[in-house]
Amino acid sequence: xxxxxxxxxxxxxxxxxxxxxxxxxxxxxxxxxxxxxxxxxxxxxxxxxxxxxxxxxxxxxxxxxxxxxxxxxxxxxxxxxxxxxxxxxxxxxxxxxxxxxxxxxxxxxxxxxxxxxxxxxxxxxxxxxxxxxxxxxxxxxxxxxxxxxxxxxxxxxxxxxxxxxxxxxxxxxxxxxxxxxxxxxxxxxxxxxxxxxxxxxxxxxxxxxxxxxxxxxxxxxxxxxxxxxxxxxxxxxxxxxxxxxxxxxxxxxxxxxxxxxxxxxxxxxxxxxxxxxxxxxxxxxxxxxxxxxxxxxxxxxxxxx
Amino acid sequence: xxxxxxxxxxxxxxxxxxxxxxxxxxxxxxxxxxxxxxxxxxxxxxxxxxxxxxxxxxxxxxxxxxxxxxxxxxxxxxxxxxxxxxxxxxxxxxxxxxxxxxxxxxxxxxxxxxxxxxxxxxxxxxxxxxxxxxxxxxxxxxxxxxxxxxxxxxxxxxxxxxxxxxxxxxxxxxxxxxxxxxxxxxxxxxxxxxxxxxxxxxxxxxxxxxxxxxxxxxxxxxxxxxxxxxxxxxxxxxxxxxxx
Numbered sequence: 001x002x003x004x005x006x007x008x009x010x011x012x013x014x015x016x017x018x019x020x021x022x023x024x025x026x027x028x029x030x031x032x033x034x035x036x037x038x039x040x041x042x043x044x045x046x047x048x049x050x051x052x053x054x055x056x057x058x059x060x061x062x063x064x065x066x067x068x069x070x071x072x073x074x075x076x077x078x079x080x081x082x083x084x085x086x087x088x089x090x091x092x093x094x095x096x097x098x099x100x101x102x103x104x105x106x107x108x109x110x111x112x113x114x115x116x117x118x119x120x121x122x123x124x125x126x127x128x129x130x131x132x133x134x135x136x137x138x139x140x141x142x143x144x145x146x147x148x149x150x151x152x153x154x155x156x157x158x159x160x161x162x163x164x165x166x167x168x169x170x171x172x173x174x175x176x177x178x179x180x181x182x183x184x185x186x187x188x189x190x191x192x193x194x195x196x197x198x199x200x201x202x203x204x205x206x207x208x209x210x211x212x213x214x215x216x217x218x219x220x221x222x223x224x225x226x227x228x229x230x231x232x233x234x235x236x237x238x239x240x241x242x243x244x245x246x247x248x249x250x251x252x253x254x255x256x257x258x259x260x261x262x263x264x265x266x267x268x269x270x271x272x273x274x275x276x277x278x279x280x281x282x283x284x285x286x287x288x289x290x291x292x293x294x295x296x297x298x299x300x301x302x303x304x305x
Numbered sequence: 306x307x308x309x310x311x312x313x314x315x316x317x318x319x320x321x322x323x324x325x326x327x328x329x330x331x332x333x334x335x336x337x338x339x340x341x342x343x344x345x346x347x348x349x350x351x352x353x354x355x356x357x358x359x360x361x362x363x364x365x366x367x368x369x370x371x372x373x374x375x376x377x378x379x380x381x382x383x384x385x386x387x388x389x390x391x392x393x394x395x396x397x398x399x400x401x402x403x404x405x406x407x408x409x410x411x412x413x414x415x416x417x418x419x420x421x422x423x424x425x426x427x428x429x430x431x432x433x434x435x436x437x438x439x440x441x442x443x444x445x446x447x448x449x450x451x452x453x454x455x456x457x458x459x460x461x462x463x464x465x466x467x468x469x470x471x472x473x474x475x476x477x478x479x480x481x482x483x484x485x486x487x488x489x490x491x492x493x494x495x496x497x498x499x500x501x502x503x504x505x506x507x508x509x510x511x512x513x514x515x516x517x518x519x520x521x522x523x524x525x526x527x528x529x530x531x532x533x534x535x536x537x538x539x540x541x542x543x544x545x546x547x548x549x
Contacts (some may be wrong), residue, residue: 024520025518031518031535032518035306047520053521055525056523057523058548059509059511059522059524060510061511061513061520061523062351062521063460064350066350068350069350069513073520073521073523076520076530190485212334220350221350271514272351272513272514272518273345273350274308275308275514291464
């Protein structure tokens, strides 16, 4: 077998491989550079950024689940001003590729303001609009569960940015395809999915929820089949690229997600259990591609030809 | 931080539900006392953070209390079992602040991380006083190991069945140069209010990753938001904000 090609093209930017650490599992990247050279990544999606600094929810914010975890961090971040100065500067010292800027908000005005600011950064290659965070009240998911809200926020954001816009969708809806179509219609350049599934657990000793926030977002291998199904349905319904995520933990999972229709693949919870997860997946990709007789990853997006 | 495979050398009960596990492997990731390790356990998704009781070039000693499914699994581990462990997590204690007569205050399962600290302080020629707090006599452990190091040890039990009756704060010495403490939060608060010098507190929190990525264990301090796993678990008296 000849040369193995792991490259994919994400909205005009070529990625060395489709592997993208998902927002909220990789901080602003530079701390992971102490563990391995993060330039081996396709790119990564930075920690969800809001207009104001946010502490997030009370602790406990994390709970174990069968084959996964719940989190209710609540968009802790230093706020866009600090992100585009302090965090971006630290990242620029170690990361020489385009980064995906994840943005969240509590009103259309906030989304617009934050997107406009991060769009001006040279290092930002794409903006990922989080309209699907289940852990904040009155924002995030409130936009992602109504197609009209998605359209409104996408239209306004598109007016002020000069970077491709990726809309991150929630599985906590009746029909995720409808949300993806709304994003496409309003001018989104791509969609990414799935964000976490809303869940909860109860402490048997106290009879109270394990999470201070009562509910949290489920991620990890438990959600992988749900994510594959959502990616498959959406990829068949829209004409814009789909970024697949949800429980991806191995090179095999990456191939499966791409065959479902993903152009690139985000890895989330796996980074928290194994800080070297993305590095190991990237190193393992050529071997697994060879095993299944795949020469180029571009050839398997949406299924084997 | 380092990720490596350790092998269980021994795993014995110290009390009804406190166990001592000695692991053999590469400990070079551990850079300070007061740090913790994060252990991957079969059948569980998230790693389990456990404080380091002691370590040398090739062994790592953990003393843990069985409190949930993770530690319940650990208690049954036999000699030779392999474990995937992240070592060298967290900041640990600052030894340079100790002064001539440091005081170490541990409560229950907060006692173990003070052991390696005591060892290092004794080695530096300090006079080390230790207060170990438990609920009752049957729960007391580690008294002898601190005495063997040459520490002056006081034990308190809430019900008075052993040592001084009451809490660790009932056994505070008249004078000390600095203190280091680890234990349940109500105890830490009492120590905060009863101590007369500066000192350091080791905190516990539910963690996702244990190395600073997920923001699952954040707390508020006077100097901004800190991650217990990466910016802690040790915070100084001057920066603590009590919330709960």
